Amino acid sequence: xxxxxxxxxxxxxxxxxxxxxxxxxxxxxxxxxxxxxxxxxxxxxxxxxxxxxxxxxxxxxxxxxxxxxxxxxxxxxxxxxxxxxxxxxxxxxxxxxxxxxxxxxxxxxxxxxxxxxxxxxxxxxxxxxxxxxxxxxxxxxxxxxxxxxxxxxxxxxxxxxxxxxxxxxxxxxxxxxxxxxxxxxxxxxxxxxxxxxxxxxxxxxxxxxxxxxxxxxxxxxxxxxxxxxxxxxxxxxxx
Amino acid sequence: xxxxxxxxxxxxxxxxxxxxxxxxxxxxxxxxxxxxxxxxxxxxxxxxxxxxxxxxxxxxxxxxxxxxxxxxxxxxxxxxxxxxxxxxxxxxxxxxxxxxxxxxxxxxxxxxxxxxxxxxxxxxxxxxxxxxxxxxxxxxxxxxxxxxxxxxxxxxxxxxxxxxxxxxxxxxxxxxxxxxxxxxxxxxxxxxxxxxxxxxxxxxxxxxxxxxxxxxxxxxxxxxxxxxxxxxxxxxxxxxxxxxxxxxxxxxxxxxxxxxxxxxxxxxxxxx
Amino acid sequence: xxxxxxxxxxxxxxxxxxxxxxxxxxxxxxxxxxxxxxxxxxxxxxxxxxxxxxxxxxxxxxxxxxxxxxxxxxxxxxxxxxxxxxxxxxxxxxxxxxxxxxxxxxxxxxxxxxxxxxxxxxxxxxxxxxxxxxxxxxxxxxxxxxxxxxxxxxxxxxxxxxxxxxxxxxxxxxxxxxxxxxxxxxxxxxxxxxxxxxxxxxxxxxxxxxxxxxxxxxxxxxxxxxxxxxxxxxxxxxxxxxxxxxxxxxx
Numbered sequence: 001x002x003x004x005x006x007x008x009x010x011x012x013x014x015x016x017x018x019x020x021x022x023x024x025x026x027x028x029x030x031x032x033x034x035x036x037x038x039x040x041x042x043x044x045x046x047x048x049x050x051x052x053x054x055x056x057x058x059x060x061x062x063x064x065x066x067x068x069x070x071x072x073x074x075x076x077x078x079x080x081x082x083x084x085x086x087x088x089x090x091x092x093x094x095x096x097x098x099x100x101x102x103x104x105x106x107x108x109x110x111x112x113x114x115x116x117x118x119x120x121x122x123x124x125x126x127x128x129x130x131x132x133x134x135x136x137x138x139x140x141x142x143x144x145x146x147x148x149x150x151x152x153x154x155x156x157x158x159x160x161x162x163x164x165x166x167x168x169x170x171x172x173x174x175x176x177x178x179x180x181x182x183x184x185x186x187x188x189x190x191x192x193x194x195x196x197x198x199x200x201x202x203x204x205x206x207x208x209x210x211x212x213x214x215x216x217x218x219x220x221x222x223x224x225x226x227x228x229x230x231x232x233x234x235x236x237x238x239x
Numbered sequence: 240x241x242x243x244x245x246x247x248x249x250x251x252x253x254x255x256x257x258x259x260x261x262x263x264x265x266x267x268x269x270x271x272x273x274x275x276x277x278x279x280x281x282x283x284x285x286x287x288x289x290x291x292x293x294x295x296x297x298x299x300x301x302x303x304x305x306x307x308x309x310x311x312x313x314x315x316x317x318x319x320x321x322x323x324x325x326x327x328x329x330x331x332x333x334x335x336x337x338x339x340x341x342x343x344x345x346x347x348x349x350x351x352x353x354x355x356x357x358x359x360x361x362x363x364x365x366x367x368x369x370x371x372x373x374x375x376x377x378x379x380x381x382x383x384x385x386x387x388x389x390x391x392x393x394x395x396x397x398x399x400x401x402x403x404x405x406x407x408x409x410x411x412x413x414x415x416x417x418x419x420x421x422x423x424x425x426x427x428x429x430x431x432x433x434x435x436x437x438x439x440x441x442x443x444x445x446x447x448x449x450x451x452x453x454x455x456x457x458x459x460x461x462x463x464x465x466x467x468x469x470x471x472x473x474x475x476x477x478x479x480x481x482x483x484x485x486x487x488x489x490x491x492x493x494x495x496x497x498x499x500x501x502x503x504x505x506x507x508x509x510x511x
Numbered sequence: 512x513x514x515x516x517x518x519x520x521x522x523x524x525x526x527x528x529x530x531x532x533x534x535x536x537x538x539x540x541x542x543x544x545x546x547x548x549x550x551x552x553x554x555x556x557x558x559x560x561x562x563x564x565x566x567x568x569x570x571x572x573x574x575x576x577x578x579x580x581x582x583x584x585x586x587x588x589x590x591x592x593x594x595x596x597x598x599x600x601x602x603x604x605x606x607x608x609x610x611x612x613x614x615x616x617x618x619x620x621x622x623x624x625x626x627x628x629x630x631x632x633x634x635x636x637x638x639x640x641x642x643x644x645x646x647x648x649x650x651x652x653x654x655x656x657x658x659x660x661x662x663x664x665x666x667x668x669x670x671x672x673x674x675x676x677x678x679x680x681x682x683x684x685x686x687x688x689x690x691x692x693x694x695x696x697x698x699x700x701x702x703x704x705x706x707x708x709x710x711x712x713x714x715x716x717x718x719x720x721x722x723x724x725x726x727x728x729x730x731x732x733x734x735x736x737x738x739x740x741x742x743x744x745x746x747x748x749x750x751x752x753x754x755x756x757x758x759x760x761x762x
Contacts, residue, residue, distance in 0.1 A: 090307075090310040090311070090312050091310060091311030091312050091469060091471045092309075092310040092311050092312075092469075093310070096311065096471070099471070101312055102266055102295065102297060102312070133613060134613060134615075136578075136583060136609070136613070137609065137613040139583055139602070140581060140583060140602065140605075140606065140607045141606075141626060141629065141630070141673065142599065142602050142603040142630075143629055144629075147629045151615065151625065151629075154617075155615055155616040155617065183266070183295070183297035184297070184298065185266075185295040185296060185297060186279075186280075186295075186296065188295050198275075200416065200417065200420065201271070201275060201414050201415070201416025201417050201420075202275050202416050202438065202439065202440060203416055203419060203420060203439040203440040203441030203442070204440040204441070205420075205440070205441050236653040236656070237616065237653045237654075237655035237656050238616045238617070238653060238655075239616070
């Protein structure tokens with residue numbers, strides 16, 4: 001046991017060493033992780049926010065059913081998403097002609113599908129709360145549905161930043177989907193999580209843990225950046 | 240305004256990925272042992288320097304590698320389960336199977352050696368002894384080449400470990416490395432290919448207990464995927480890679496790869 | 512407040528060519544939630560001009576009545592008729608100022624910009640409107656950091672930005688300091704002078720005396736009394752209104 005725990009100290013030293021040395025392979029992996037997950041987050045927001053807004057302000061038959069499905073989809077297992085995307089993008093699948101399997105684009109697609117429901121469900125909650133406050137005033141102003149949605153999205157933008165962050169966190173931390181559709185190909189589709197899985201399977205637990213620590217630091221950095229934006233906004237009562 | 244910028248940059252990032260997959264690159268559906276042992280890290284730069292062809296390796300279990308190749312998601316198949324490979328070629332998915340290299344399987348176990356199999360070179364006997372004592376044994380359980388080999392050896396030993404699944408026989412359903420991590424964590428015997436074991440970094444107090452039985456021989460083969468079944472295959476680049484591996488130069492490169500001063504793979508392609 | 516010409520504040524042109532909203536006619540209006548009866552066969556007629564104050568005890572349904580008039584709610588029975596026009600048009604040609612102003616999470620100026628833009632009005636009017644309500648210096652400040660009086664003046668400016676023919680106000684000066692109350696009253700009076708019909712819910716008798724042409728007194732879900740303001744305060748006809756004016760509780 002002592003042997004294992006000593007590994008944590010080794011990993012910490014190794015992580016610092018890796019970061020300080022500016023290892024090009026590591027930078028490439030970190031950059032790809034950020035690129036894939038941030039792009040997926042952007043796409044998920046483009047899809048998820050309008051859906052969340054429509055459900056938030058809509059009063060239609062079957063709305064409760066939609067809510068249940070949306071909330072359930074938040075728990076989509078990454079491996080299942082990965083498999084579904086693989087089956088579509090595989091050369092023998094319906095979208096195989098696009099040649100996207102084992103590319104960063106495939107990873108972006110998988111992560112977008114994984115986190116779009118998270119963005120939709122969480123933004124629905126945020127926007128519905130805000131709409132409770134605004135709806136009477138908006139109805140008095142005779143705003144159209146589109147005007148209402150745009151105003152809600154804009155006024156909730158700092159809260160929605162946190163929603164996007166939740167999606168990004170899920171995307172950057174998942175391994176199940178990207179390893180299936182990306183293939184963990186060195187210098188092409190290897191990201192932080194698949195690299196961690198690989199080093200673990202090679203038994204290089206210290207390196208795996210060091211990569212994990214670096215991933216954690218990146219996540220901390222992104223969260224801190226968003227938090228500081230939010231705090232600035234909060235001081236101005238824009239949250 | 241904000242949305243448009245977001246959309247544009249997202250599209251740029253997205254498409255940047257597709258453009259990355261250049262023409263002069265092939266995908267090898269490979270077993271994990273060759274990838275995890277670092278063999279490709281050694282071989283591929285040599286091949287790329289010579290031909291300019293970039294080789295992208297997807298390392299999965301042999302079973303999944305074959306399925307992926309059948310879905311046309313690879314240009315070359317490099318695995319170690321001869322009968323499955325021959326079926327793959329017979330079904331028309333591959334053009335030709337060639338023996339590439341071999342190493343062997345070993346059974347590793349904890350220093351305490353609870354089943355007392357240390358030093359045995361009769362693998363069926365060792366397995367029977369492990370089963371008899373009910374000593375923990377961790378199996379891949381994932382339809383990989385190693386798993387298929389292990390099941391064949393159990394069959395010869397006269398024991399059906401499936402009956403003890405979840406008891407002393409533990410199927411991890413994972414790759415070789417993950418199974419070694421799990422087995423070492425629970426103090427179980429594990430059958431592994433020698434290359435993975437030599438380069439494995441989390442050995443703790445484990446050592447090779449059973450080796451040297453010729454039934455533990457582990458043959459790797461290379462198969463270019465057939466363009467008739469899979470028109471998307473990059474025929475020439477795939478053939479170039481397969482040809483280079485079995486060429487004198489490729490075979491020498493395989494032999495030259497060493498970890499901890501030990502040769503991991505022994506080239507045995509038929510001379511041409 | 513300011514002496515900016517009325518033309519920059521309001522652009523009432525075009526209203527004349529449309530069918531008039533007024534007179535207002537309310538017939539047998541009933542509003543019920545489960546077993547709770549809020550309005551119980553209310554009838555009311557209001558003329559085309561002036562400032563009508565609606566008074567009544569807490570819980571007499573003043574706020575809900577105002578929302579029914581504005582088309583934000585549907586009555587259980589009966590009808591509200593603004594010149595026989597469609598409800599959507601009625602709402603669009605009126606503005607309602609709530610007791611607690613709902614301000615967007617944006618700057619003061621952006622709150623007005625938003626309304627002008629979404630209603631297809633000239634956004635250049637933002638400055639004149641802010642000037643009119645005395646908030647020009649606060650234009651770039653976050654709206655939600657305004658004081659209560661400032662927030663209500665911004666809400667009033669927003670209401671005026673839509674060029675309403677009818678301005679409905681729901682106790683807009685409750686819990687404001689005297690100076691803020693007078694500022695609001697002056698803005699409303701100026702709107703009235705430009706021809707905007709004012710319907711104002713209040714508990715403030717001084718305010719009612721200062722501003723009202725006529726008083727509608729609600730009690731038990733009906734109009735207990737509708738009189739000219741001077742008559743109401745000197746000689747209330749109904750007993751409950753007398754109690755109300757004397758500060759007595761009526762069950």
